[in-house]
Amino acid sequence: xxxxxxxxxxxxxxxxxxxxxxxxxxxxxxxxxxxxxxxxxxxxxxxxxxxxxxxxxxxxxxxxxxxxxxxxxxxxxxxxxxxxxxxxxxxxxxxxxxxxxxxxxxxxxxxxxxxxxxxxxxxxxxxxxxxxxxxxxxxxxxxxxxxxxxxxxxxxxxxxxxxxxxxxxxxxxxxxxxxxxxxxxxxxxxxxxxxxxxxxxxxxxxxxxxxxxxxxxxxxxxxxxxxxxxxxxxxxxxxxxxxxxxxxxxxxxxxxxxxxxxxxxxxxxxxxxxxxxxxxxxxxxxxxxxxxxxxxxxxxxxxxxxxxxxxxxxxxxxxxxxxxxxxx
Amino acid sequence: xxxxxxxxxxxxxxxxxxxxxxxxxxxxxxxxxxxxxxxxxxxxxxxxxxxxxxxxxxxxxxxxxxxxxxxxxxxxxxxxxxxxxxxxxxxxxxxxxxxxxxxxxxxxxxxxxxxxxxxxxxxxxxxxxxxxxxxxxxxxxxxxxxxxxxxxxxxxxxxxxxxxxxxxxxxxxxxxxxxxxxxxxxxxxxxxxxxxxxxxxxxxxxxxxxxxxxxxxxxxxxxxxxxxxxxxxxxxxxxxxxxxxxxxxxxxxxxxxxx
Ligand SMILES: Nc1ncnc2c1ncn2[C@@H]1O[C@H](COP(=O)(O)OP(=O)(O)O)[C@@H](O)[C@H]1O
Ligand SMILES: [Mg+2]
Numbered sequence: 001x002x003x004x005x006x007x008x009x010x011x012x013x014x015x016x017x018x019x020x021x022x023x024x025x026x027x028x029x030x031x032x033x034x035x036x037x038x039x040x041x042x043x044x045x046x047x048x049x050x051x052x053x054x055x056x057x058x059x060x061x062x063x064x065x066x067x068x069x070x071x072x073x074x075x076x077x078x079x080x081x082x083x084x085x086x087x088x089x090x091x092x093x094x095x096x097x098x099x100x101x102x103x104x105x106x107x108x109x110x111x112x113x114x115x116x117x118x119x120x121x122x123x124x125x126x127x128x129x130x131x132x133x134x135x136x137x138x139x140x141x142x143x144x145x146x147x148x149x150x151x152x153x154x155x156x157x158x159x160x161x162x163x164x165x166x167x168x169x170x171x172x173x174x175x176x177x178x179x180x181x182x183x184x185x186x187x188x189x190x191x192x193x194x195x196x197x198x199x200x201x202x203x204x205x206x207x208x209x210x211x212x213x214x215x216x217x218x219x220x221x222x223x224x225x226x227x228x229x230x231x232x233x234x235x236x237x238x239x240x241x242x243x244x245x246x247x248x249x250x251x252x253x254x255x256x257x258x259x260x261x262x263x264x265x266x267x268x269x270x271x272x273x274x275x276x277x278x279x280x281x282x283x284x285x286x287x288x289x290x291x292x293x294x295x296x297x298x299x300x301x302x303x304x305x306x307x308x309x310x311x312x313x314x315x316x317x318x319x320x321x322x323x324x325x326x327x328x
Numbered sequence: 329x330x331x332x333x334x335x336x337x338x339x340x341x342x343x344x345x346x347x348x349x350x351x352x353x354x355x356x357x358x359x360x361x362x363x364x365x366x367x368x369x370x371x372x373x374x375x376x377x378x379x380x381x382x383x384x385x386x387x388x389x390x391x392x393x394x395x396x397x398x399x400x401x402x403x404x405x406x407x408x409x410x411x412x413x414x415x416x417x418x419x420x421x422x423x424x425x426x427x428x429x430x431x432x433x434x435x436x437x438x439x440x441x442x443x444x445x446x447x448x449x450x451x452x453x454x455x456x457x458x459x460x461x462x463x464x465x466x467x468x469x470x471x472x473x474x475x476x477x478x479x480x481x482x483x484x485x486x487x488x489x490x491x492x493x494x495x496x497x498x499x500x501x502x503x504x505x506x507x508x509x510x511x512x513x514x515x516x517x518x519x520x521x522x523x524x525x526x527x528x529x530x531x532x533x534x535x536x537x538x539x540x541x542x543x544x545x546x547x548x549x550x551x552x553x554x555x556x557x558x559x560x561x562x563x564x565x566x567x568x569x570x571x572x573x574x575x576x577x578x579x580x581x582x583x584x585x586x587x
Contacts, residue, residue, distance in 0.1 A: 208421060212490075
């Protein structure tokens with residue numbers, strides 16, 4: 001009698017104990033990975049800071065040692081315009097790419113017949129396989145000549161908007177090695193990743209919600225606005241942030257397309273106004289002195305900080321409406 | 329306001345598969361009709377042809393006619409979107425929009441039909457619809473909270489509120505209580521009794537007591553065997569179906585001797 005009661009009890013407690021061991025193992029693994037990631041991030045930051053320190057400390061005297069820093073400027077005073085150029089190029093690219101990507105993704109997920117959808121999805125994915133040097137070449141040799149008349153038109157009719165202002169003679173630069181061209185190339189480059197993520201997100205909209213909208217008498221577009229886009233909102237933001245991350249760090253295409261400058265200038269259609277951090281590092285790294293390398297690393301530190309900030313802002317946006325995300 | 333529904337020789341297909349065959353039935357305005365039958369016999373499929381939701385499924389098509397007050401829903405110049413605004417639907421699983429608040433959920437259909445609605449009209453409509461769905465008291469203090477935070481039964485009543493906010497003529501319900509507990513089920517059944525005075529209601533249910541409790545008429549669908557289309561065996565007053573059905577198959581199903 002007693003054995004028949006105690007045997008299962010012993011079994012149950014034994015099972016619970018091994019379960020607990022596994023539990024603890026997973027907890028250590030999870031905590032360990034978390035610590036590791038923080039450690040890697042911190043060590044990158046510390047490395048950048050240590051190597052950047054000489055340039056940061058040198059103040060304005062650095063301009064005599066490092067050729068690309070204008071006379072009388074410190075590293076900090078050139079980081080400003082570089083950060084500005086980097087963020088401007090990435091944001092313009094994003095503004096162009098996100099609506100197009102969302103449109104293509106919606107077409108693939110909700111409008112196109114399956115065969116066309118698959119072919120189109122495949123083609124967009126192929127865009128991701130093109131090396132960025134090729135994008136750079138294409139930007140300079142194919143896209144830029146086509147764009148000049150359009151830019152000229154924009155300066156003429158939209159020039160009152162500061163973004164589209166012309167140069168002192170009221171012209172768009174020719175050849176258009178301008179930020180707008182670079183941003184367009186960047187937009188094409190980040191299109192595949194944004195489209196792919198959006199497409200996956202849209203395809204996972206629960207049919208339940210789509211049918212709820214349709215049964216209320218929504219047209220297909222209204223259904224998309226009611227059910228698909230709100231449901232995919234955080235996914236679209238994540239996709240955009242992935243694209244932004246790529247655009248911020250992209251080097252070759254910008255290096256090849258953009259004629260650099262170090263101004264805080266919103267002029268997208270005029271050459272020699274802005275430069276991005278990544279392209280500047282690539283352009284100056286080869287023949288940099290020790291102090292030059294330190295200055296470039298200081299700019300790299302700034303890029304690191306921006307990228308972190310972008311990710312944190314994105315997380316904030318996603319978290320803010322968590323109650324309404326459909327995840328509960 | 330509510331109108332008679334008539335189907336004639338209705339055949340419903342998924343691609344080349346005929347899921348439902350030759351349904352001819354007539355439904356009186358302001359009545360509750362229950363559709364019962366074993367699963368897979370095509371009750372949901374049939375219900376979804378009454379608001380043209382069937383064709384949303386790729387390959388879904390219909391032969392025959394469905395008429396509301398003499399107008400064929402499948403006529404050449406009938407817009408399915410317009411049909412769905414006249415014929416509301418409540419699904420088996422509660423499906424409030426998770427990204428909308430309770431109030432926005434109620435207004436979702438109205439915003440489609442008539443974009444401009446003043447704040448006070450909107451507030452009135454939200455209250456009226458939620459009262460109509462017996463949900464007002466429970467949610468009036470949290471109208472701006474997400475609808476997905478409610479219990480299953482409350483979510484289903486929210487979906488009913490959303491459907492009646494656009495004042496349809498017909499309300500279709502596909503097993504609206506199958507995901508709910510007995511108390512919530514009772515709340516929905518009470519609600520159906522209230523709604524009957526204004527809407528024509530067609531409800532699919534697996535629960536025969538429920539059919540007996542809520543409906544005026546009951547239709548029995550059956551499936552001769554898997555792969556064959558489902559058919560309407562008979563439709564009659566609920567009391568007749570449950571006491572003296574004409575067909576042996578109905579008798580067998582109701583008394584649990586089915587299969
Ligand atoms: N989306 C679909 N595609 C193809 N066949 C379907 C689909 N939905 C239902 N069916 C088929 O149609 C028949 C009727 O199904 P349904 O209307 O869901 O039955 P019920 O609601 O009575 O349980 C079944 O044979 C089912 O397999
Ligand atoms: Mg069903």
